[in-house]
Amino acid sequence: xxxxxxxxxxxxxxxxxLPALAWILPAPSGGTVTAAIGLTLAASRGLRxxxxxxxxxxxxxxxxxxxxxxxxxxxAIGLRITTMVASFVWLAATLAPDRLVEATVARGWSVxxxxxxxxxxxxxxxxRGRARRIVEAQRCRGLSPRGSLGNRLRALRALAxxxxxxxxxxxxxxxxxxxxxxxxxxxxxxxxAPPADSAVERAARWALLAACVAALIWRLK
Amino acid sequence: xxxxLLALIPVAAAISLALSAxxxxxxxxLFLDTTGTILATALAGPGVxxxxxxxxxxxxxxxxxxxxxxxxxxxxxxxxxxxxxxxGLFRSxxxxxxxxxxxxxxxxxxxxxxxxxxxxxxxTGGIALTxxxxxxxxxxPLGACFFGSFVSDFGDKAVTFALVxxxxxxxxxxxxxxxxxxxxxxxxx
Numbered sequence: 001x002x003x004x005x006x007x008x009x010x011x012x013x014x015x016x017x018l019p020a021l022a023w024i025l026p027a028p029s030g031g032t033v034t035a036a037i038g039l040t041l042a043a044s045r046g047l048r049x050x051x052x053x054x055x056x057x058x059x060x061x062x063x064x065x066x067x068x069x070x071x072x073x074x075x076a077i078g079l080r081i082t083t084m085v086a087s088f089v090w091l092a093a094t095l096a097p098d099r100l101v102e103a104t105v106a107r108g109w110s111v112x113x114x115x116x117x118x119x120x121x122x123x124x125x126x127x128r129g130r131a132r133r134i135v136e137a138q139r140c141r142g143l144s145p146r147g148s149l150g151n152r153l154r155a156l157r158a159l160a161x162x163x164x165x166x167x168x169x170x171x172x173x174x175x176x177x178x179x180x181x182x183x184x185x186x187x188x189x190x191x192x193a194p195p196a197d198s199a200v201e202r203a204a205r206w207a208l209l210a211a212c213v214a215a216l217i218w219r220l221k
Numbered sequence: 222x223x224x225x226l227l228a229l230i231p232v233a234a235a236i237s238l239a240l241s242a243x244x245x246x247x248x249x250x251l252f253l254d255t256t257g258t259i260l261a262t263a264l265a266g267p268g269v270x271x272x273x274x275x276x277x278x279x280x281x282x283x284x285x286x287x288x289x290x291x292x293x294x295x296x297x298x299x300x301x302x303x304x305x306x307x308x309g310l311f312r313s314x315x316x317x318x319x320x321x322x323x324x325x326x327x328x329x330x331x332x333x334x335x336x337x338x339x340x341x342x343x344x345t346g347g348i349a350l351t352x353x354x355x356x357x358x359x360x361x362p363l364g365a366c367f368f369g370s371f372v373s374d375f376g377d378k379a380v381t382f383a384l385v386x387x388x389x390x391x392x393x394x395x396x397x398x399x400x401x402x403x404x405x406x407x408x409x410x
Contacts, residue, residue, distance in 0.1 A: 019286075023339075057285065064349035065341050068356065068365075077341040081287070088286035112227065116272065119231035120238075120280045127239035135246045145247040152247040153380065157387055159243035160253075164260070164388045167232050167239075168396070174228035183224065 007197045008100040010205055014041070015091035017208040022083035024215045028072075031079025038086030045093040053093075054086040061085075097121050099195050106194035115183070119174075131163050225399065226265045233257035233269075234277040238284075250347060251377050254281070255298045255328075259385045262302035263311055264400035270299030287344050290335050297331050298324065298378075302385075305406075311386045312408035321382030325375035332374065333367045342366040348373050 006014075022034040042050040061081045065074040097118040104114040138158055139145075145155040182189075237257035244251050257277055262270025274295025281288040301324050305311065310320040336342050342352040342362075348369040355365030389397070389407050397403035 061287075061340070061343050064343035064353075067349065067353050068343065068362075069341055073341065077343075081340060081343075084286045088282060092283040115227075116230050116234075116276045117279060120234045120276050121283075123231050123235035124238045124280065127235045128242055131239050131242035135242060149249075152249050156243060156247045156249065156251075156380070157384065159246055160240055160256075160384055161387055161391060163239065163243065164236055164256070164384075165391060167236050168229075168388075168392065171225060171228050171232050172399075174232065175225040178224050178228055183227070 006094075007195050007201050008095055008103040009197070010201045011091055011095050013205040013208050015087045017212055018087040019080070019084040020212045021215055022080040024212065024219055026219070027076030028079055031076060031083060034083040035079045035086065038083045038090065041090040042086040042093075045090055049093045050090060054082075054089040057089065058082040058085045102191045102193055103195050103197075105189050106191040106197075108188070111183070111189055127163065127167055130166065131159070134162050135159055222268070226269050229261055229265055229400070230269060230273050230276060233261035233273045234280060236260065237273075237277045238281060249380075250373070251380055252373070253377065253381055253384070255295065255378070256381050256384060258295050258299050259302040259381055260388060262299045262402075263306045263385055263389060263406040264397075264403045266306075266402050267299055267303040270302055271296050274299050287340060290339050291332055291344075293335065294328055294332050298328060301327060305382075306402050307405070309405065309408035311382075311389050311406040314383055314386060317382045317386040318379050321379035322375060324382065325378035326371070328378055329367060329370035329374040333363070333370045336370060337363055337366040342369060 018034050018038050022031050025031070025034070039051065039054060042054040044050065058078075058081060062074065062078045065078050065081075069077070101111065101114040101118050105111055135145075138155075143155055143158055145152060145159070234257050237254050240253040240256055244253055254277065255274070258270055258274040261273040275292055278288055278292035278295050305317075305320045305324075310316045336344050336348070342365070343349045350369075351372045352365045352369035355368035356362070358365075358368075360368055386407075389403060392403065394404075394409075397407075
Protein backbone atom coordinates (compact mmCIF):
# COMPACT_ATOMS: atom_id res chain seq x y z
CA UNK A 1 0.00 0.00 0.00
CA UNK A 2 1.57 3.30 -1.08
CA UNK A 3 -1.18 5.45 0.42
CA UNK A 4 -1.92 7.31 -2.82
CA UNK A 5 -5.57 6.22 -2.82
CA UNK A 6 -6.12 7.27 0.77
CA UNK A 7 -8.10 10.43 1.49
CA UNK A 8 -5.79 13.46 2.12
CA UNK A 9 -7.16 13.86 5.67
CA UNK A 10 -6.26 10.21 6.39
CA UNK A 11 -2.70 10.83 5.15
CA UNK A 12 -2.42 13.89 7.40
CA UNK A 13 -3.86 11.95 10.35
CA UNK A 14 -1.32 9.12 9.95
CA UNK A 15 1.60 11.55 9.49
CA UNK A 16 0.49 13.49 12.59
CA UNK A 17 -0.33 10.50 14.81
CA LEU A 18 2.93 8.58 14.31
CA PRO A 19 5.27 11.33 15.63
CA ALA A 20 2.78 12.11 18.43
CA LEU A 21 2.81 8.45 19.53
CA ALA A 22 6.61 8.35 19.21
CA TRP A 23 6.87 11.19 21.74
CA ILE A 24 4.09 9.93 24.04
CA LEU A 25 4.94 6.20 24.26
CA PRO A 26 7.83 5.10 26.50
CA ALA A 27 11.29 4.93 24.93
CA PRO A 28 12.84 2.99 23.36
CA SER A 29 10.09 0.40 22.66
CA GLY A 30 7.43 2.94 21.60
CA GLY A 31 9.85 4.82 19.35
CA THR A 32 11.11 1.57 17.82
CA VAL A 33 7.59 0.54 16.76
CA THR A 34 6.64 3.98 15.40
CA ALA A 35 9.99 4.39 13.58
CA ALA A 36 9.56 0.94 12.00
CA ILE A 37 6.06 1.87 10.81
CA GLY A 38 7.27 5.25 9.52
CA LEU A 39 10.21 3.75 7.63
CA THR A 40 7.95 1.03 6.17
CA LEU A 41 5.54 3.69 4.93
CA ALA A 42 8.45 5.72 3.45
CA ALA A 43 9.82 2.56 1.79
CA SER A 44 6.39 1.95 0.24
CA ARG A 45 6.99 5.08 -1.90
CA GLY A 46 10.17 3.52 -3.31
CA LEU A 47 13.84 3.71 -2.44
CA ARG A 48 14.60 7.02 -4.20
CA UNK A 49 11.45 8.94 -3.23
CA UNK A 50 10.80 7.41 0.18
CA UNK A 51 13.36 5.39 2.09
CA UNK A 52 16.60 7.12 1.09
CA UNK A 53 15.39 10.69 1.73
CA UNK A 54 14.07 9.56 5.13
CA UNK A 55 17.30 7.78 6.09
CA UNK A 56 19.56 10.56 4.77
CA UNK A 57 17.53 13.24 6.59
CA UNK A 58 17.46 11.32 9.88
CA UNK A 59 21.10 10.11 9.86
CA UNK A 60 22.77 13.47 10.77
CA UNK A 61 20.51 13.76 13.82
CA UNK A 62 21.84 10.42 15.14
CA UNK A 63 25.44 11.62 14.64
CA UNK A 64 24.82 14.95 16.42
CA UNK A 65 22.75 13.32 19.17
CA UNK A 66 25.61 10.93 19.91
CA UNK A 67 27.98 13.91 19.94
CA UNK A 68 25.86 15.68 22.56
CA UNK A 69 24.22 12.89 24.61
CA UNK A 70 24.74 9.41 26.11
CA UNK A 71 23.63 6.24 24.29
CA UNK A 72 20.14 5.78 25.89
CA UNK A 73 19.20 9.45 25.24
CA UNK A 74 20.53 9.21 21.68
CA UNK A 75 18.38 6.14 21.00
CA ALA A 76 15.27 7.62 22.62
CA ILE A 77 15.39 10.99 20.80
CA GLY A 78 16.81 9.46 17.59
CA LEU A 79 13.87 7.06 17.22
CA ARG A 80 11.39 9.89 17.75
CA ILE A 81 13.10 12.10 15.17
CA THR A 82 13.34 9.17 12.73
CA THR A 83 9.59 8.57 13.11
CA MET A 84 8.87 12.24 12.46
CA VAL A 85 11.17 12.41 9.44
CA ALA A 86 9.98 9.13 7.88
CA SER A 87 6.27 9.90 8.27
CA PHE A 88 6.65 13.40 6.79
CA VAL A 89 8.82 12.15 3.90
CA TRP A 90 6.08 9.61 3.18
CA LEU A 91 3.43 12.36 3.43
CA ALA A 92 5.35 14.67 1.07
CA ALA A 93 5.78 11.86 -1.46
CA THR A 94 2.13 10.80 -1.24
CA LEU A 95 -0.04 13.86 -0.68
CA ALA A 96 -1.02 15.73 -3.87
CA PRO A 97 -1.74 19.41 -3.03
CA ASP A 98 -4.62 19.59 -5.54
CA ARG A 99 -6.34 16.61 -3.84
CA LEU A 100 -5.99 18.35 -0.49
CA VAL A 101 -7.63 21.48 -1.92
CA GLU A 102 -10.47 19.38 -3.38
CA ALA A 103 -10.93 17.57 -0.05
CA THR A 104 -11.23 20.83 1.93
CA VAL A 105 -13.62 22.28 -0.66
CA ALA A 106 -15.75 19.11 -0.57
CA ARG A 107 -15.88 19.32 3.23
CA GLY A 108 -17.17 22.89 2.97
CA TRP A 109 -14.18 24.38 4.80
CA SER A 110 -12.63 27.66 3.80
CA VAL A 111 -10.62 27.21 0.65
CA UNK A 112 -8.22 29.94 1.81
CA UNK A 113 -6.00 27.70 3.95
CA UNK A 114 -5.72 25.07 1.26
CA UNK A 115 -4.98 27.79 -1.33
CA UNK A 116 -2.19 29.28 0.81
CA UNK A 117 -0.57 25.86 1.25
CA UNK A 118 -0.89 24.78 -2.40
CA UNK A 119 0.10 28.22 -3.81
CA UNK A 120 3.26 28.31 -1.67
CA UNK A 121 4.28 24.80 -2.72
CA UNK A 122 3.93 25.77 -6.38
CA UNK A 123 5.58 29.21 -5.94
CA UNK A 124 8.75 27.91 -4.25
CA UNK A 125 10.27 26.11 -7.30
CA UNK A 126 9.43 29.14 -9.49
CA UNK A 127 11.19 31.56 -7.15
CA ARG A 128 14.14 29.19 -6.64
CA GLY A 129 14.60 29.02 -10.42
CA ARG A 130 14.42 32.82 -10.58
CA ALA A 131 16.97 33.09 -7.75
CA ARG A 132 19.40 30.84 -9.64
CA ARG A 133 18.99 32.96 -12.79
CA ILE A 134 19.64 36.15 -10.80
CA VAL A 135 22.79 34.60 -9.29
CA GLU A 136 24.05 33.68 -12.78
CA ALA A 137 23.12 37.09 -14.24
CA GLN A 138 24.85 39.01 -11.43
CA ARG A 139 27.96 36.84 -11.79
CA CYS A 140 28.00 37.62 -15.52
CA ARG A 141 27.94 41.32 -14.57
CA GLY A 142 31.04 40.79 -12.45
CA LEU A 143 29.53 40.34 -8.98
CA SER A 144 31.96 38.50 -6.73
CA PRO A 145 30.20 36.60 -3.93
CA ARG A 146 33.46 35.77 -2.13
CA GLY A 147 36.01 37.70 -0.09
CA SER A 148 35.46 39.66 3.14
CA LEU A 149 32.27 39.56 5.21
CA GLY A 150 31.27 43.02 3.99
CA ASN A 151 31.81 41.97 0.39
CA ARG A 152 29.62 38.89 0.85
CA LEU A 153 26.85 40.90 2.55
CA ARG A 154 26.86 43.40 -0.34
CA ALA A 155 26.70 40.48 -2.78
CA LEU A 156 23.80 38.97 -0.82
CA ARG A 157 21.89 42.27 -1.09
CA ALA A 158 22.54 42.39 -4.84
CA LEU A 159 21.20 38.84 -5.19
CA ALA A 160 18.27 38.96 -2.78
CA UNK A 161 16.85 42.39 -3.60
CA UNK A 162 15.89 41.70 -7.25
CA UNK A 163 14.37 38.37 -6.22
CA UNK A 164 12.19 39.87 -3.46
CA UNK A 165 11.15 42.93 -5.50
CA UNK A 166 10.21 40.84 -8.54
CA UNK A 167 8.23 38.46 -6.30
CA UNK A 168 6.33 41.40 -4.78
CA UNK A 169 5.46 42.64 -8.27
CA UNK A 170 3.83 39.22 -8.86
CA UNK A 171 1.37 39.89 -6.05
CA UNK A 172 -0.87 42.14 -8.15
CA UNK A 173 -0.97 39.60 -10.97
CA UNK A 174 -1.89 36.84 -8.55
CA UNK A 175 -4.55 39.01 -6.89
CA UNK A 176 -6.12 39.68 -10.28
CA UNK A 177 -6.09 35.95 -11.11
CA UNK A 178 -7.76 35.14 -7.78
CA UNK A 179 -10.41 37.82 -8.26
CA UNK A 180 -11.31 36.56 -11.72
CA UNK A 181 -11.74 33.06 -10.22
CA UNK A 182 -14.16 34.31 -7.57
CA UNK A 183 -11.79 33.73 -4.65
CA UNK A 184 -13.61 35.80 -2.06
CA UNK A 185 -13.95 34.87 1.59
CA UNK A 186 -17.11 33.01 2.53
CA UNK A 187 -17.93 31.91 -1.03
CA UNK A 188 -18.88 28.22 -1.42
CA UNK A 189 -17.06 26.43 -4.20
CA UNK A 190 -17.99 23.28 -6.04
CA UNK A 191 -15.41 20.50 -5.92
CA UNK A 192 -14.75 19.07 -9.38
CA ALA A 193 -13.18 15.77 -8.33
CA PRO A 194 -13.62 15.28 -4.58
CA PRO A 195 -11.47 12.43 -3.20
CA ALA A 196 -13.50 9.45 -1.96
CA ASP A 197 -13.81 9.36 1.82
CA SER A 198 -15.07 5.97 3.00
CA ALA A 199 -16.62 5.24 6.40
CA VAL A 200 -13.65 2.97 7.17
CA GLU A 201 -11.20 5.84 6.64
CA ARG A 202 -13.27 8.22 8.75
CA ALA A 203 -13.38 5.62 11.53
CA ALA A 204 -9.60 5.07 11.19
CA ARG A 205 -8.95 8.79 11.63
CA TRP A 206 -11.03 8.90 14.81
CA ALA A 207 -9.26 5.72 16.00
CA LEU A 208 -5.85 7.37 15.51
CA LEU A 209 -6.97 10.41 17.50
CA ALA A 210 -8.39 8.15 20.25
CA ALA A 211 -5.13 6.16 20.34
CA CYS A 212 -3.08 9.34 20.85
CA VAL A 213 -5.40 10.59 23.62
CA ALA A 214 -5.47 7.15 25.32
CA ALA A 215 -1.66 6.88 25.16
CA LEU A 216 -1.32 10.38 26.65
CA ILE A 217 -3.73 9.60 29.52
CA TRP A 218 -1.91 6.29 30.18
CA ARG A 219 1.47 8.06 30.29
CA LEU A 220 0.21 10.84 32.56
CA LYS A 221 -1.25 8.38 35.12
CA UNK B 222 -8.68 40.17 4.28
CA UNK B 223 -8.32 41.72 0.83
CA UNK B 224 -7.39 39.59 -2.17
CA UNK B 225 -4.06 41.43 -2.51
CA LEU B 226 -3.05 40.55 1.05
CA LEU B 227 -4.19 36.96 0.51
CA ALA B 228 -2.00 36.79 -2.61
CA LEU B 229 0.92 38.26 -0.65
CA ILE B 230 1.06 35.39 1.87
CA PRO B 231 2.22 32.53 -0.43
CA VAL B 232 4.61 34.91 -2.24
CA ALA B 233 6.19 36.01 1.06
CA ALA B 234 6.41 32.42 2.31
CA ALA B 235 8.03 31.34 -0.97
CA ILE B 236 10.55 34.22 -0.64
CA SER B 237 11.67 32.80 2.73
CA LEU B 238 12.16 29.36 1.18
CA ALA B 239 13.78 30.53 -2.07
CA LEU B 240 16.37 32.87 -0.53
CA SER B 241 18.54 29.86 0.34
CA ALA B 242 19.79 29.96 -3.28
CA UNK B 243 21.20 33.47 -2.73
CA UNK B 244 22.64 32.50 0.68
CA UNK B 245 24.34 29.44 -0.85
CA UNK B 246 25.94 31.66 -3.51
CA UNK B 247 27.66 33.89 -0.93
CA UNK B 248 28.45 31.00 1.46
CA UNK B 249 27.39 32.80 4.65
CA UNK B 250 26.08 30.91 7.73
CA LEU B 251 22.60 32.45 7.45
CA PHE B 252 19.07 31.03 7.18
CA LEU B 253 16.97 34.10 6.21
CA ASP B 254 13.98 31.80 6.72
CA THR B 255 11.98 34.55 8.46
CA THR B 256 12.46 37.16 5.70
CA GLY B 257 8.99 36.57 4.26
CA THR B 258 7.35 36.70 7.69
CA ILE B 259 9.04 40.01 8.60
CA LEU B 260 8.40 41.51 5.15
CA ALA B 261 4.72 40.48 5.11
CA THR B 262 4.25 41.94 8.60
CA ALA B 263 5.97 45.21 7.67
CA LEU B 264 3.80 45.46 4.55
CA ALA B 265 0.46 44.23 5.80
CA GLY B 266 0.35 43.84 9.59
CA PRO B 267 0.46 41.02 12.11
CA GLY B 268 -2.37 38.83 10.75
CA VAL B 269 -0.73 38.48 7.34
CA UNK B 270 2.70 38.07 9.00
CA UNK B 271 1.53 35.28 11.31
CA UNK B 272 -0.23 33.51 8.42
CA UNK B 273 2.98 33.79 6.37
CA UNK B 274 5.03 32.33 9.24
CA UNK B 275 2.65 29.41 9.71
CA UNK B 276 2.52 28.65 5.97
CA UNK B 277 6.33 28.92 5.74
CA UNK B 278 6.73 26.40 8.57
CA UNK B 279 4.09 24.07 7.11
CA UNK B 280 5.67 24.00 3.65
CA UNK B 281 9.21 23.81 5.06
CA UNK B 282 8.08 20.82 7.12
CA UNK B 283 7.52 18.84 3.93
CA UNK B 284 11.21 19.42 3.09
CA UNK B 285 12.53 18.95 6.61
CA UNK B 286 10.03 17.82 9.28
CA UNK B 287 12.06 19.31 12.12
CA UNK B 288 10.82 22.81 11.16
CA UNK B 289 7.23 22.32 12.33
CA UNK B 290 7.75 22.65 16.12
CA UNK B 291 9.46 26.02 15.45
CA UNK B 292 6.24 27.52 14.08
CA UNK B 293 5.97 29.28 17.47
CA UNK B 294 9.19 31.19 16.65
CA UNK B 295 7.69 32.37 13.35
CA UNK B 296 4.64 33.73 15.20
CA UNK B 297 6.83 35.57 17.72
CA UNK B 298 8.94 36.96 14.85
CA UNK B 299 5.75 38.30 13.21
CA UNK B 300 4.60 39.97 16.46
CA UNK B 301 8.04 41.51 17.03
CA UNK B 302 8.21 42.73 13.42
CA UNK B 303 4.77 44.30 13.87
CA UNK B 304 6.00 46.22 16.92
CA UNK B 305 9.09 47.28 14.93
CA UNK B 306 6.92 48.42 11.99
CA UNK B 307 4.61 50.39 14.32
CA UNK B 308 7.67 52.14 15.74
CA GLY B 309 8.99 52.86 12.23
CA LEU B 310 12.20 50.93 12.91
CA PHE B 311 12.56 49.99 9.24
CA ARG B 312 13.30 53.65 8.40
CA SER B 313 17.09 53.07 8.21
CA UNK B 314 19.81 50.48 8.84
CA UNK B 315 20.71 52.36 12.02
CA UNK B 316 17.37 51.48 13.57
CA UNK B 317 16.70 48.19 11.77
CA UNK B 318 19.95 46.36 12.58
CA UNK B 319 19.70 46.84 16.40
CA UNK B 320 16.03 45.81 16.18
CA UNK B 321 17.15 42.68 14.30
CA UNK B 322 19.76 41.94 16.96
CA UNK B 323 17.01 42.21 19.59
CA UNK B 324 14.91 39.76 17.61
CA UNK B 325 17.92 37.42 17.48
CA UNK B 326 17.97 37.28 21.28
CA UNK B 327 14.19 36.76 21.51
CA UNK B 328 14.19 34.10 18.77
CA UNK B 329 17.02 32.15 20.42
CA UNK B 330 15.30 32.33 23.84
CA UNK B 331 12.10 31.01 22.22
CA UNK B 332 13.71 28.30 20.11
CA UNK B 333 16.03 26.94 22.84
CA UNK B 334 13.36 25.05 24.88
CA UNK B 335 11.88 23.56 21.68
CA UNK B 336 15.29 22.55 20.37
CA UNK B 337 16.30 21.13 23.78
CA UNK B 338 13.14 19.21 24.63
CA UNK B 339 12.15 17.93 21.19
CA UNK B 340 15.43 17.46 19.33
CA UNK B 341 18.11 17.30 22.01
CA UNK B 342 19.64 20.45 20.39
CA UNK B 343 20.35 18.74 17.05
CA UNK B 344 18.10 20.75 14.71
CA THR B 345 20.84 21.59 12.20
CA GLY B 346 24.48 20.63 11.90
CA GLY B 347 25.70 24.15 12.62
CA ILE B 348 23.61 24.52 15.78
CA ALA B 349 24.62 21.05 16.98
CA LEU B 350 28.30 21.89 16.52
CA THR B 351 28.04 25.23 18.33
CA UNK B 352 26.09 23.44 21.09
CA UNK B 353 28.95 20.93 21.33
CA UNK B 354 31.35 23.89 21.55
CA UNK B 355 29.23 25.34 24.37
CA UNK B 356 29.41 22.01 26.21
CA UNK B 357 33.17 21.91 25.71
CA UNK B 358 33.33 25.41 27.24
CA UNK B 359 31.66 24.00 30.37
CA UNK B 360 28.12 25.29 29.88
CA UNK B 361 25.14 23.30 31.21
CA PRO B 362 23.15 21.29 28.59
CA LEU B 363 20.43 23.96 28.37
CA GLY B 364 23.04 26.75 28.42
CA ALA B 365 24.97 25.07 25.60
CA CYS B 366 21.72 24.70 23.65
CA PHE B 367 20.99 28.43 24.08
CA PHE B 368 24.55 29.23 23.02
CA GLY B 369 24.04 27.22 19.80
CA SER B 370 20.72 28.91 19.02
CA PHE B 371 22.03 32.37 19.91
CA VAL B 372 25.11 32.11 17.66
CA SER B 373 22.94 31.10 14.69
CA ASP B 374 20.03 33.51 15.31
CA PHE B 375 21.78 36.71 16.42
CA GLY B 376 23.44 37.66 13.13
CA ASP B 377 20.78 36.04 10.98
CA LYS B 378 17.94 38.20 12.27
CA ALA B 379 20.02 41.41 11.99
CA VAL B 380 20.79 40.63 8.33
CA THR B 381 17.12 39.75 7.74
CA PHE B 382 15.94 43.07 9.20
CA ALA B 383 18.52 44.93 7.09
CA LEU B 384 17.37 43.08 3.96
CA VAL B 385 13.69 43.84 4.62
CA UNK B 386 14.62 47.51 5.18
CA UNK B 387 16.39 47.53 1.80
CA UNK B 388 13.32 46.02 0.13
CA UNK B 389 10.88 48.47 1.74
CA UNK B 390 13.00 51.45 0.65
CA UNK B 391 13.51 50.06 -2.87
CA UNK B 392 9.76 49.59 -3.42
CA UNK B 393 8.22 52.32 -5.58
CA UNK B 394 6.02 54.57 -3.38
CA UNK B 395 2.94 53.71 -5.44
CA UNK B 396 3.50 49.98 -4.89
CA UNK B 397 4.26 50.48 -1.19
CA UNK B 398 1.09 52.53 -0.73
CA UNK B 399 -0.99 49.52 -1.82
CA UNK B 400 0.02 47.73 1.37
CA UNK B 401 -1.47 49.13 4.59
CA UNK B 402 1.67 49.19 6.77
CA UNK B 403 4.54 49.75 4.33
CA UNK B 404 4.85 53.54 4.58
CA UNK B 405 4.46 53.57 8.36
CA UNK B 406 7.16 50.89 8.70
CA UNK B 407 9.70 53.11 6.93
CA UNK B 408 8.57 56.18 8.84
CA UNK B 409 7.06 57.88 5.77
CA UNK B 410 3.50 58.05 7.09
